[in-house]
Amino acid sequence: MRSKIVLAGVTLMLAFAVIMPAFGQEADAKTDAAPAKKPTTAAAAQVTQAELAQVLVEVLGLARFLPASPTAYETFAILLENGVSPGEGWKGEEVVTRADLARVIVEALGRQNEVENPDDPRSWINFLSSIGVPIGTVGEAVDNLEALPEAIAPNVFQGSTRVDPLVRRTVFGEPDEQQFGTDASFDDAYRPVTLAEIQEVIVVVPTRPRPRPPVTDN
């Protein structure tokens, strides 16, 4: 059965790879104009918010808390949890403006408290200029970001309560605890073996005597 599934999967992948480029001219036209992966030449205004969010979760080190190929919704949720959001919130299909880009870059740098007038979009742009961060393109701007040192990842905490077996997180107790996150991620229900469980083994495994040093004549 498994081999059939693998075979079917590979066939589907090949089919997608070969056939799909023939479809969706509309999608091509849209996405060609706004490459999602770290556009280095496109202006900020040519990138959608969904594409910007995807780049941000990668650059900010949040991708490892998300499923492979996350949906736009999943990227928005984790960015929102980490205090990164355009002024009007995330709207996937809207193009990114300079004001949006400036705001999310400042928030990703964790320096929003240094913006003089947060209600004025120009103030965010001016602040970035003052610290030497260019926002002519998304690529230039995100080059100044690095992984968040204090990432908030409720997704980790949530992971073990997920139902989907493709994304459900198996958590292992102490070695896997991320006590420095807010996640408190360990969940005994998914821990493969607990001490209590091993104590059950005592009933069926003969008690092992404590090793004793050899007795000598001295």
Added chain:
Amino acid sequence: MNLRKLIAASLLVVVAISVMSAHAKEGKLPIQFINRVRVEYDDNINQTDKDAKSSFKIIEEPEISANLNFEQTFLSLRYRPALVWWEKRDSSDDKTDIHHDVDAIFNHRFTPRLTLSIQDTFRYAERPELIEDGTVLREKDTFKYNSLNGTLSVLVRPDLRMDLGGRWIILRYDEDDVAKQSDYDQYVGGLSVRHQIVQNSALSADFRYEDTKYKDADSRDSKSTFLGLGLEQIFSPNLLGSLRAGWQHKDYDKSFQSKEDAPYGEASLTFVPSPATRISAGASYAMTETDVYPYTGQNRASVFASFAYDITARIAWYLSGSYGHGDYDGQDLPDDATVGDLPVKQQQQLIDQGAKTTDTLTKEYADSVKDGKEKIGMVSSRLTYKLNRNNWLEAGWQYTNVDSDMRENYERNRVHLGWKISL
């Protein structure tokens, strides 16, 4: 390894990280170094109901990560070893554990509409054998775990996406007795079709197939099929929600019941009432695997919530909690198990009724142990103080409560003080 060696090793790691970080900044390498040290007090290190033993611990966690972002490819690597020194550990010669975490991500965009994403998670945990007063408290359960996950995404139209995904999980224990019960391979395949109905709403249809194969305990093997629908909704700029629900069919290889059907569902909300306050919450219900040997599964309901609040620009407070309720049905026991295989409380229950540990489980026995429950609650709170852009101090508390019809109940509190530096 003794405490002096651990401290010396920690200092070496910090110095090495500082030197490497300086070089990294000069050359603009996309590498980040984080070091965490914390001192923790644990009031129940053996997770027992009675005669709980406490210990201080020193935990050192350096972390190195690299994110490489190219025109069409993103590559991320992260390695985090953890060294734990225990002040008291019952009669164990080795008071130090070393664990290793490795995470890797590879995303590649073949065309604007075709993307491949691969994630790998590797864990190696050292959990030495514990012996106290001549009794084995814990067999050596050092383990290796790997989860390889791949998804091929196709944007069929701007508002229609198809994801073809697969996952392979491996769990291996070092100790034979533990490995015989718990080593497994799990294979998952799935297809999702997601349609963006309007800008703020997306509907998806999901199919999943899961095959769990235990290496030796093949009586715990099972196969599950999931079929369901999902909805993702952006209610407002600061409120997001998702809902998934469907039907799950599970086939057992050797249980008293050969198959089981049940609904599954999960919901989650992310709410940001102000820039300083972030809240997330969720709930789920499904048939899932379990670590309670020899059961093949459990029906589990769980809820969680987390709260983050920036008290000032430098001080932040985090609070998280979860509660899980697992139902265990005797019909999910393998039909070739013996009374002696059962969890200790249920085993005692049958022995009191005249059974022997060597008796093979009959349907009567299975009926008499059904409706076992296990309730697990947990709360975690943490306060951080940002000294400057690179340094944080923090204090935290974690509480766990396990109330089980099958295994030992326990409560556990852990309090820690820590320092983190990001370079």
